[in-house]
Amino acid sequence: MTDLADSIAAIAAEAGRYAMDRWQDDFARWEKAPGNPVCEIDMALDAMLRERLMALVPDAGWLSEESVDDRARLAHDRVWVVDPIDGTRDYLRGRPGWAVSIALVEYGQPVVGVLDAPARGELWSAVAGGGACRNGETLRTGTRALLPGARVPADSLPRVDADLTPVFKPNSIALRIGMVAAGEADLVATLRWGAEWDIAAAVLLAREAGAAVTDAFGERLEFNTPSGEAFGVLATAPGIHAQAVERLSERAKAGVVR
Known part of the structure; x- marks a missing residue:
């Protein structure tokens, strides 16, 4: 391989x-x-x-x-x-x-x-x-254990997430997930339907670097699905993944309906 x-x-x-x-x-x-x-x-x-x-x-x-x-x-x-x-x-x-x-x-x-x-x-x-x-x-992902203060690639953050820390954001979602893999960010999250081609390679990079990577609800991502889509991606340092899922759960539920 x-x-x-x-x-x-x-x-x-x-x-x-x-x-x-x-x-x-x-x-x-x-x-x-x-x-x-x-x-x-x-x-x-x-x-x-x-x-x-x-x-x-x-x-x-x-x-x-x-x-x-x-x-x-x-x-x-x-x-x-x-x-x-x-x-x-x-x-x-x-x-x-x-x-x-x-x-x-x-x-x-x-x-x-x-x-x-x-x-x-x-x-x-x-x-x-x-x-x-x-x-x-x-590559090794970060070891952060607390969600407040987590680094997020973002131009700006909503008020509800003001306790997070924005860092430089490339347009490529794959490169943003790569930042989690490299320990340069602690959290990347999307809360919308997205295409598998945007994330497939980066998901493996993050997993192999030790990050926790799921869909927006904390469920395992699957690829080559009939739709070619997944609802969101959540890539984090493993110590904050459960906290991130909990924080985003209501927003994910609101966004999943097409």
Whole structure:
């Protein structure tokens, strides 16, 4: 599995170089839906990654933000779960908080996860049961035991969470979860329906670094589901996870209804 992870990392780095080469270019961009930007680089990377990754594991299914979902993936034991550019807003604004995100999911759980964040000079990788690293350095999550004072990547926090500490927030949710894996943040939470491709690779990184990672209700996350979605993600230092679930429970219940 380590050799496979190295091959995936090489493919992610190739995609990252292409994205960096075009970063300052004048390229087409549009909105798939209001507030949901995409650009021609997303689409080019999606095609590149699909070709490279499917050649690497031909019997895998495919789930990507920039591909029409083919439910045939549900019949596959292994599935590629890919976001060609996680954090497209930062990419379009010339900010570094974006990454190529690739996960190989097996029987509903990620077994290899890679993030390539070339604008930050970072390559993150994890193998199930084999730990997680960034630029070759082993990752360990923090040891915080009390929720008040916990560091949260956020531009601002609601009044009810004024006892938490905001820290720098990249647009990429995968990189924010990576901050928990690296001990640079203590808590990342979303309370909405979100796509599996946004979080699959980062969830494995955080798990392998020792973080507690669940959906917004504290339940186990599953991947390659029929909808390709989960309600929220909650990644924390393990000592505060139960406290975070309790604090967010009413907000999660209010938000889960579509």
